[in-house]
Amino acid sequence: MFADYHMHTYLCKHATGVPEDYVDRARALGLDEIAFTDHVPIPGGYDPGNRMRFDQFTDYLKLIRTVAARAGLPVLLGLEADYHQNTLGFLREWLPAQPMDLILGSVHYIDDWEFDNPAAMARWKSADVAGAWRAYFQRIGELADTGLFDVVAHLDLPKKFGFRPRDSVIREIVAPSLDRIAAAGMVIELNTSGLRRPVKEIYPSQDILAMARKRGIPICLGSDAHAPDDVGHAFHAALAWARQAGYTEWVRFRNRTIHRSPLPDAPAQS
Ligand code: ZN
Ligand code: FE
Ligand code: FE
Ligand code: ZN
Numbered sequence: 001m002f003a004d005y006h007m008h009t010y011l012c013k014h015a016t017g018v019p020e021d022y023v024d025r026a027r028a029l030g031l032d033e034i035a036f037t038d039h040v041p042i043p044g045g046y047d048p049g050n051r052m053r054f055d056q057f058t059d060y061l062k063l064i065r066t067v068a069a070r071a072g073l074p075v076l077l078g079l080e081a082d083y084h085q086n087t088l089g090f091l092r093e094w095l096p097a098q099p100m101d102l103i104l105g106s107v108h109y110i111d112d113w114e115f116d117n118p119a120a121m122a123r124w125k126s127a128d129v130a131g132a133w134r135a136y137f138q139r140i141g142e143l144a145d146t147g148l149f150d151v152v153a154h155l156d157l158p159k160k161f162g163f164r165p166r167d168s169v170i171r172e173i174v175a176p177s178l179d180r181i182a183a184a185g186m187v188i189e190l191n192t193s194g195l196r197r198p199v200k201e202i203y204p205s206q207d208i209l210a211m212a213r214k215r216g217i218p219i220c221l222g223s224d225a226h227a228p229d230d231v232g233h234a235f236h237a238a239l240a241w242a243r244q245a246g247y248t249e250w251v252r253f254r255n256r257t258i259h260r261s262p263l264p265d266a267p268a269q270s
Contacts, residue, residue, distance in 0.1 A: 001030070002030070003035070003252060006189060011059065012052060012226075033073060035077070039051040042090055046086045076253060081149060091146075102150045105186075110136055116158075133158050141180040144183070153189055155208060159194070160197045170208070174211065181212075181217055182212075188218075188219055190202055193224035202241050206241065219242060220250055220251050221250060
């Protein structure tokens with residue numbers, strides 16, 4: 001019924017446990033499919049502390065394929081890839097040739113500001129909040145235009161620490177990016193990690209999700225697990241979030257192709 005399409009591994013240097021633990025947790029919760037989507041390696045020094053080295057990429061493939069062979073449920077292979085001026089050249093060359101089931105596209109930086117890092121949070125307090133949101137969603141629109149990614153991860157990530165403009169301003173900022181996501185045929189994820197952050201809300205907001213539904217943008221589900229206990233976190237809440245916005249289906253992936261699937265009737269355990 002439930003597929004967790006956003007899980008990390010220790011190779012990214014800020015996740016704990018081994019992939020087998022994530023699989024065990026998924027099976028204990030009754031998830032029927034999972035995807036590992038670790039942070040993409042980027043040669044050349046982009047945010048090296050938060051990702052595998054480029055020469056570890058074959059280890060990543062081996063790690064996931066080994067665990068998949070013994071998992072007892074489908075384990076998809078994916079990546080979370082950062083859209084940024086310093087990653088785009090590499091991603092354009094390298095990413096399309098990789099044997100992936102799905103590729104999440106993320107924006108974690110506005111230029112040199114890692115706006116979702118608690119260590120860089122001070123800057124929010126003196127920031128032009130609406131201006132930061134505008135800069136972020138401009139980049140999300142560019143991400144969609146590249147055609148390199150399947151899913152927009154944690155779409156309204158700038159809300160993480162609770163800094164957000166008025167709803168009417170957010171709607172005006174987000175609308176053009178959603179148009180570009182729809183035009184690209186992309187999916188957005190319901191990412192439950194927001195519930196574990198100061199904002200205590202699923203990404204994206206109910207407002208944005210309803211705007212996405214009006215544009216026919218499909219959804220998928222992810223916990224953004226960086227520890228085994230995060231797997232499948234609050235998926236019953238995500239299901240309710242999807243229904244509230246008017247969704248009746250979400251999607252599964254194989255080989256970067258979307259398959260539509262109805263929302264389940266029963267709430268998940270967890
Ligand atoms: Zn991470
Ligand atoms: Fe991310
Ligand atoms: Fe992630
Ligand atoms: Zn993430």
